[in-house]
Amino acid sequence: MALNSINPTQTKAWSKLAAHFETIKESQMKTWFKENPNRAEEFTIKWEDFYVDFSKNRITSETLELFKELAQELNLQDAISKYFGGDVINQTEGRSVLHTALRSPADVEVILDGANVMPEIYKVKALIKTFSDAIINGTKKGYTNKPFTDVVNIGIGGSDLGPAMVVDSLSFYGNHLRPHYVSNVDGDHVNEILKFLDPETTLFVIVSKTFTTQETLSNATTIKNWFLKHGTQSDVAKHFVAVSTNTAKVEAFGIETSNIFPMWDWVGGRFSLWSAVGLSISLALGYENFDSLLKGAHKMDTHFKEEKFETNIPVVLAFLSVWYNNFFKAESEAIIPYTQYLNQFATYLQQAIMESNGKSIDRSGDKVAYQTGNLIWGEPGTNSQHAFFQLIHQGTKLIPADFIGFTKSLHGNLDHHDKLISNFLAQTEALLNGKSKAEVLSEGTKAAIVPFKVFEGNKPTNTIFIKQLTPESLGKLIAMYEHKIFVQGVVWNVFSYDQFGVELGKQLASKILNEFDSNTIVNHDASTSNLLSYYKNHRV
Numbered sequence: 001m002a003l004n005s006i007n008p009t010q011t012k013a014w015s016k017l018a019a020h021f022e023t024i025k026e027s028q029m030k031t032w033f034k035e036n037p038n039r040a041e042e043f044t045i046k047w048e049d050f051y052v053d054f055s056k057n058r059i060t061s062e063t064l065e066l067f068k069e070l071a072q073e074l075n076l077q078d079a080i081s082k083y084f085g086g087d088v089i090n091q092t093e094g095r096s097v098l099h100t101a102l103r104s105p106a107d108v109e110v111i112l113d114g115a116n117v118m119p120e121i122y123k124v125k126a127l128i129k130t131f132s133d134a135i136i137n138g139t140k141k142g143y144t145n146k147p148f149t150d151v152v153n154i155g156i157g158g159s160d161l162g163p164a165m166v167v168d169s170l171s172f173y174g175n176h177l178r179p180h181y182v183s184n185v186d187g188d189h190v191n192e193i194l195k196f197l198d199p200e201t202t203l204f205v206i207v208s209k210t211f212t213t214q215e216t217l218s219n220a221t222t223i224k225n226w227f228l229k230h231g232t233q234s235d236v237a238k239h240f241v242a243v244s245t246n247t248a249k250v251e252a253f254g255i256e257t258s259n260i261f262p263m264w265d266w267v268g269g270r271f272s273l274w275s276a277v278g279l280s281i282s283l284a285l286g287y288e289n290f291d292s293l294l295k296g297a298h299k300m301d302t303h304f305k306e307e308k309f310e311t312n313i314p315v316v317l318a319f320l321s322v323w324y325n326n327f328f329k330a331e332s333e334a335i336i337p338y339t340q341y342l343n344q345f346a347t348y349l350q351q352a353i354m355e356s357n358g359k360s361i362d363r364s365g366d367k368v369a370y371q372t373g374n375l376i377w378g379e380p381g382t383n384s385q386h387a388f389f390q391l392i393h394q395g396t397k398l399i400p401a402d403f404i405g406f407t408k409s410l411h412g413n414l415d416h417h418d419k420l421i422s423n424f425l426a427q428t429e430a431l432l433n434g435k436s437k438a439e440v441l442s443e444g445t446k447a448a449i450v451p452f453k454v455f456e457g458n459k460p461t462n463t464i465f466i467k468q469l470t471p472e473s474l475g476k477l478i479a480m481y482e483h484k485i486f487v488q489g490v491v492w493n494v495f496s497y498d499q500f501g502v503e504l505g506k507q508l509a510s511k512i513l514n515e516f517d518s519n520t521i522v523n524h525d526a527s528t529s530n531l532l533s534y535y536k537n538h539r540v
């Protein structure tokens with residue numbers, strides 16, 4: 001069954017939230033902390049190795065109560081059952097959304113069109129394991145009988161960002177295989193990567209759900225041609241494998257059927273790292289680590305499905321996000337991990353979040369009259385403190401931020417880690433409390449300079465403190481955001497699992513591409529026509 005279509009702003013709870021907002025919008029969080037010594041405890045969720053403190057938010061217990069009422073009016077619980085139950089909730093593409101099944105235990109049944117999908121999932125998992133084990137331990141070799149040293153993932157969007165982020169984030173757990181990711185159709189990207197590779201010891205994994213994506217097919221063709229300058233056509237099978245739903249197109253490209261890792265249309269591209277799209281994860285980190293990632297995600301799935309809303313991490317984070325987006329009119333959200341390993345995390349989340357909820361048509365097909373998907377950005381702390389934190393502290397915009405930190409570092413350098421975590425804690429404290437005029441004056445600041453040194457504070461943050469960065473904890477963290485996205489989509493009444501917004505640019509690009517070598521340029525606006533001519537005159 002499809003998801004309900006309910007305009008959230010027409011609900012009773014929304015009106016109550018709007019009234020409640022008027023009463024607390026000017027309130028200071030630091031006053032609430034003084035008034036209620038239990039505030040931090042009351043707004044902290046401790047779950048497994050996660051400590052999620054959301055007390056530094058501009059909410060009271062009434063705010064959460066009203067969001068629970070909203071969830072009830074919008075049938076959130078029923079939506080969650082439909083999501084996990086394989087209902088066709090990606091209605092505009094006529095598909096189920098079952099990436100959660102990829103991380104379910106084998107003995108759980110997930111029925112789709114009358115058949116259990118789990119045996120097929122576990123068959124592919126076994127293929128991933130056998131293949132990655134053989135590449136890692138060197139039993140599968142290249143065409144000159146040398147073991148592999150490098151793995152190149154060729155894909156874009158969900159066929160690149162998820163695996164690239166996971167492999168980078170968990171590089172501590174990596175083996176001897178050097179991972180590379182080619183995504184951009186910019187030929188300089190692929191050439192920069194090829195320049196250091198040895199065709200005799202490099203494995204290429206072409207990842208494309210549709211196997212029609214221009215960037216991926218162009219890069220794969222360039223790489224295959226480069227390979228054929230060294231090896232022969234019959235060597236291709238040893239060096240090229242593919243992950244796709246489109247077997248016919250993969251075979252037409254010249255990849256052997258036995259080298260195709262299947263995936264399914266009920267796995268959305270941006271949620272596909274748990275499928276064979278994660279083959280490069282299994283290769284670079286080993287199958288056991290890939291499996292731990294999946295197990296972590298499954299634990300978060302269970303938490304999300306079973307936990308009551310007030311202590312349900314993804315649900316609470318989604319409520320908070322809607323609160324700032326729709327009531328405080330915040331436009332963006334920052335993701336600030338206090339670990340260099342999560343360097344690519346915000347980039348990964350940009351696709352997951354913005355491709356999912358960047359929609360303006362509701363589930364009835366009508367234009368929404370309220371804000372939906374927020375802008376996502378971020379960089380690791382402490383680097384970002386020396387870059388854009390000025391604006392978060394003293395700019396005019398309200399930017400709610402997720403601070404993600406780990407109590408133990410991976411290399412165990414306590415001196416560095418203490419410094420890192422002191423910054424992690426200090427920043428959310430500074431954003432909460434700010435610095436008053438009196439405090440600035442008491443430091444002996446000249447009167448004329450005082451206004452510039454005042455920090456208003458009252459800036460909201462979530463602190464997501466996790467014991468250690470492991471494959472399992474990363475799996476939980478990614479799944480946490482996936483479910484937050486789902487809840488936001490339910491509240492905003494949009495279809496979170498299609499991405500028609502990326503199509504128009506693709507269509508126009510293929511039209512323009514054909515015009516570069518033709519004499520006529522037609523049907524463009526004057527600006528585009530001029531730019532096109534300018535390029536034609538300068539391209540060689």
Ligand code: F6P
Binds near residue numbers: 156159
């Ligand atoms: O950007 C649009 C998109 O369809 C993404 O959703 C997807 O992850 C990406 O392109 C790549 O698609 P494919 O895996 O089919 O090459």
